[in-house]
Amino acid sequence: MRPDTPADHTTEAERLLRTAGQYPEDREPLLLRAAAHLELAGDRARATALYDDLLSGSEPAEPFLIRALKAANLWEYGHEAEARAIITGVRAARPAEPAPWEIAAETLEAHDELEDAEATFTEAARLLVDPAQEITYALQSLLTGRHRVRRLLALPHDEHDTLADRLHTAAVPLDELHDPKRLWALGSSDPAELQAEITRLRTELGSYRTALSRPFPVAVLHWPEAELDELLAAYPELEAEYPTYRAHLTDIEASLRELAQSGTPNLGIVPATVPSYEAFAASESTSPATPALLPQYTTTLAARGLATPWPPPRTSPCWCGSKETYGDCHGGTKS
Ligand SMILES: [Zn+2]
Ligand SMILES: [Zn+2]
Known part of the structure; x- marks a missing residue:
């Protein structure tokens, strides 16, 4: 899943630069990530050009x-x-x-x-x-x-x-x-x-x-319930990925805990919507029914800076949108 060869990194950088063209408001995180991939591809001069581009723009964050x-x-x-x-x-x-x-x-x-x-x-x-x-x-x-x-x-x-x-x-x-x-x-x-x-x-x-x-979050996708219903109605091929909404929520918490235990810093959750997913599929010229598209969609949302950091404080509302605190909901031992 992760890019390994220089060619993979170049491809990933190109994809991020295309995304930056689509979402100019998220340009800075996308270009920084693209530059990181260009560095890993050994294309250091092009990475420098991206850093210069960001620094010469108006008010980098x-x-x-x-x-x-x-x-x-x-x-x-x-x-x-x-x-x-x-x-x-x-x-x-x-x-x-x-x-x-x-x-x-x-x-x-x-x-x-x-x-x-x-x-x-x-x-x-x-x-x-x-x-x-x-x-x-x-x-x-x-x-x-x-x-x-x-x-x-x-x-x-x-x-x-x-x-x-x-x-x-x-x-x-x-x-x-x-x-x-x-x-x-x-x-x-x-x-x-x-x-x-x-x-x-x-x-x-x-x-x-x-x-x-590479201060980029490793994020997990969260489909709110209404969005998930709409997604599965339109693309029943994806039902294997998401048997039920409840299981989807449990999976999110479990994956994040596993990543945290393996020492992965900077974790987050990105909210998915059917229209933005369909737009992403169209930009990749791939059918939205393709399960392999989901991780790419997640990475792209995270690269745009849309992830909410996980875990939330135990006394804050749970990330799942229930009215309970995280400690009493998915942050508890019951999940
Ligand atoms: Zn010491
Ligand atoms: Zn919850």
């Missing part, structure tokens, strides 16, 4: 995020000086969101500029982390990145490192995961084990980087 992504991309294909200048500008602007800071710091880290990476992470942590407030996923990721770079520099723990350790709940503690001595010690005795450790560190870095520099 997330100018510092776009700049940081542009810098990360430029540095990958030989434009180091320009990338550094952009990163300096992002730091000086002191954005109020964690994502631009983390992308800037990780770009420095990826090019072995560890002191500058540490300084960038630290500026961001001082500016954005308020222990009295809830630590969001994006802030935790920032603190984890900072912890990693500081371990590589052999710096002693400070408050923010301790906080990063406390927030990290995975089986392997952060200090073990980020311990450079362990890597060096292993290196002398067993190259295979060293390689495994390096791979593990890279994977960890990669998963945060993916989550952050």
